[in-house]
Amino acid sequence: MPTRTARTAWTGTLETGSGIVELVSSDIGQYEVSFPKRAADSADGATSPEELIAAAHSACYAMQFSAIIAEAGGTPKNLDVTADVSLGADPAGGFRLTGIALKVRGTVEGLDADGFQKAAEAAKATCPVSKALTGVDITLDAALA
Numbered sequence: 001m002p003t004r005t006a007r008t009a010w011t012g013t014l015e016t017g018s019g020i021v022e023l024v025s026s027d028i029g030q031y032e033v034s035f036p037k038r039a040a041d042s043a044d045g046a047t048s049p050e051e052l053i054a055a056a057h058s059a060c061y062a063m064q065f066s067a068i069i070a071e072a073g074g075t076p077k078n079l080d081v082t083a084d085v086s087l088g089a090d091p092a093g094g095f096r097l098t099g100i101a102l103k104v105r106g107t108v109e110g111l112d113a114d115g116f117q118k119a120a121e122a123a124k125a126t127c128p129v130s131k132a133l134t135g136v137d138i139t140l141d142a143a144l145a
Contacts, residue, residue, distance in 0.1 A: 006052075008033065021047060038087070050085040050097065057129045058083040061102060065123035072119050074111035079104060080145070100138045105145045116144050 004026075010019035018034040037046040058081045066076045081104045088098035102124060108116055120142030124130055130138060 018046075021052070048087075050087050053097070053129075053133070054083040054085040054100075057085070057100060057102070057127070057133070060129040061104070061123055061127045064127040065104065065106075065120060068119045068123045068126070069106075069108055069111060069116075072111060072115055074115065074119070075109040077107040077109060078145075079106040097133070097136045100133065100136055101141070102138060103141045105143055107145050113144055117142055 002025075005024040007022045007024050008019045009022070011017055014035045018032060020030050021033050022030045031047040033046055033048060037044050038048040038050070043051070061083070062079050062081045065079060065081070069076045081102065084101040084103075086098045086100070087095055090096035104120060106116065111119065120140060124138060124140050
């Protein structure tokens with residue numbers, strides 16, 4: 001299996017510095033990061049590790065869920081997956097991811113609501129990104145569209 005690469009070039013301190021995240025493997029973009037924007041309510045044109053994790057988790061979950069739906073005898077027509085990743089204070093000091101809320105709505109042939117829910121939970125448990133983030137509370141809101 002392949003290895004994918006991203007790179008960050010950072011200048012300055014945490015409070016006043018900034019960086020550029022480059023998606024090296026795909027070569028599809030470079031994105032600004034800074035701690036003040038990371039900690040603010042508005043991203044103001046910059047990304048953050050949390051947003052990048054949310055992107056990875058929503059994409060991985062959608063792939064895994066589509067595979068599990070097919071294994072259960074269904075046919076996914078469309079899946080709309082959102083991942084909200086929260087950053088907060090760590091009681092031990094510093095910051096940590098405080099939670100991930102996955103939300104999926106989908107149109108699926110061949111599965112009823114119960115089958116959809118069971119497949120959604122199985123995808124949450126077996127998605128490689130979910131597995132990597134086992135130290136974070138991950139919730140799931142899944143329903144047929």
